[in-house]
Amino acid sequence: MTDGAAGVVRDVVLVTGATSGIGLAVAVEVSERGGHLALVARSADRLRDVAAQCRTAGAASVTTHAVDVTDAEAVQAAVDAVVDGHGRLDAVVHSAGVVAYGRLEEVPAEVFDGVVGTNVLGSANVARAVLPAMRAADHGRLYLVGSVIGGIGVPGMGAYVVSKWGVRALARQLQLENRDRHGVHITLVRPGSVDTPIYTLAANYSGFVGAPPPPVYRPATVARRIVESFDKPPRVLNVGIANPLMLLGFALLPAVYDVLVGPLFRVLGRTGERVGPTPGNVLAPTPDGERLRG
Numbered sequence: 602m603t604d605g606a607a608g609v610v611r612d613v614v615l616v617t618g619a620t621s622g623i624g625l626a627v628a629v630e631v632s633e634r635g636g637h638l639a640l641v642a643r644s645a646d647r648l649r650d651v652a653a654q655c656r657t658a659g660a661a662s663v664t665t666h667a668v669d670v671t672d673a674e675a676v677q678a679a680v681d682a683v684v685d686g687h688g689r690l691d692a693v694v695h696s697a698g699v700v701a702y703g704r705l706e707e708v709p710a711e712v713f714d715g716v717v718g719t720n721v722l723g724s725a726n727v728a729r730a731v732l733p734a735m736r737a738a739d740h741g742r743l744y745l746v747g748s749v750i751g752g753i754g755v756p757g758m759g760a761y762v763v764s765k766w767g768v769r770a771l772a773r774q775l776q777l778e779n780r781d782r783h784g785v786h787i788t789l790v791r792p793g794s795v796d797t798p799i800y801t802l803a804a805n806y807s808g809f810v811g812a813p814p815p816p817v818y819r820p821a822t823v824a825r826r827i828v829e830s831f832d833k834p835p836r837v838l839n840v841g842i843a844n845p846l847m848l849l850g851f852a853l854l855p856a857v858y859d860v861l862v863g864p865l866f867r868v869l870g871r872t873g874e875r876v877g878p879t880p881g882n883v884l885a886p887t888p889d890g891e892r893l894r895g
């Protein structure tokens with residue numbers, strides 16, 4: 602719950618993907634408003650640094666949980682520890698996610714599966730772990746960070762496209778299944794382009810380093826929108842002025858969309874910088890590249 606104009610957050614908030622980009626921005630935003638934080642990511646060292654940053658920023662308490670969201674048992678253990686420790690879990694912002702660049706036949710199966718594993722199965726693991734406690738209390742908000750890409754196609758990003766359509770489907774399904782609990786809210790967060798390290802941390806088999814196509818938002822903007830919606834979580838939280846245009850163009854004018862998206866993406870969605878084939882951070886964390894902005 603936020604406390605009027607002061608914007609104080611008294612909630613217990615679990616954030617996955619808390620060591621970089623949007624997840625880190627949410628952790629900082631909650632800290633500055635005085636909330637309790639449980640931080641989840643794979644790299645224990647990086648979590649320690651971020652926890653210190655959150656305490657300095659004003660968090661009421663911080664716990665860290667070095668967990669891979671594809672490990673359902675580990676996710677459940679982390680959630681149980683938070684619920685046992687605080688007696689409640691008010692909000693979960695699930696921001697852990699990874700990207701792979703390359704055509705379907707170029708991306709190794711293991712990397713494709715890794716993207717789908719973290720983004721889709723990870724989301725299901727988090728939802729499965731937190732919903733029983735939220736439903737029992739008839740209280741809690743679950744934010745699944747999807748993407749505008751969960752409603753369109755982008756050449757050379759097949760694994761990510763499939764995964765984000767999956768996150769969108771999961772969010773919609775969970776909204777249906779939790780209609781009987783008025784205190785439980787499921788929100789699909791749908792950012793457009795955000796300036797985070799995900800583009801350089803990505804697995805890449807396309808030959809070129811990726812880049813966020815304009816308009817590009819700051820992770821702090823997405824974080825603020827999420828935290829400010831705690832009092833009244835929407836079904837979908839769009840952050841990106843071009844999102845409706847892309848979604849409508851893909852759905853209503855598919856032939857035009859398909860002609861335009863390839864050339865546009867080649868110009869706007871990648872840098873001129875070359876990169877050799879790499880699994881990036883899909884199969885294991887690469888904490889040295891993690892930070893707030895890209």
Ligand SMILES: NC(=O)c1ccc[n+]([C@@H]2O[C@H](COP(=O)([O-])OP(=O)(O)OC[C@H]3O[C@@H](n4cnc5c(N)ncnc54)[C@H](OP(=O)(O)O)[C@@H]3O)[C@@H](O)[C@H]2O)c1
Nearest residue numbers: 618620621622623643644669670697698748795797799886
């Ligand atoms: N940046 C954009 O333009 C953009 C646009 C739309 C949607 N999104 C979505 O926003 C979310 C956050 O993206 P971002 O740009 O902030 O990315 P980021 O800066 O690369 O951060 C990703 C975070 O996820 C964690 N993570 C990755 N795999 C994990 C796993 N298997 N288990 C647990 N944690 C894992 C990373 O830490 P470890 O590696 O240490 O685990 C890191 O904390 C993602 O779902 C992404 O798809 C981003």
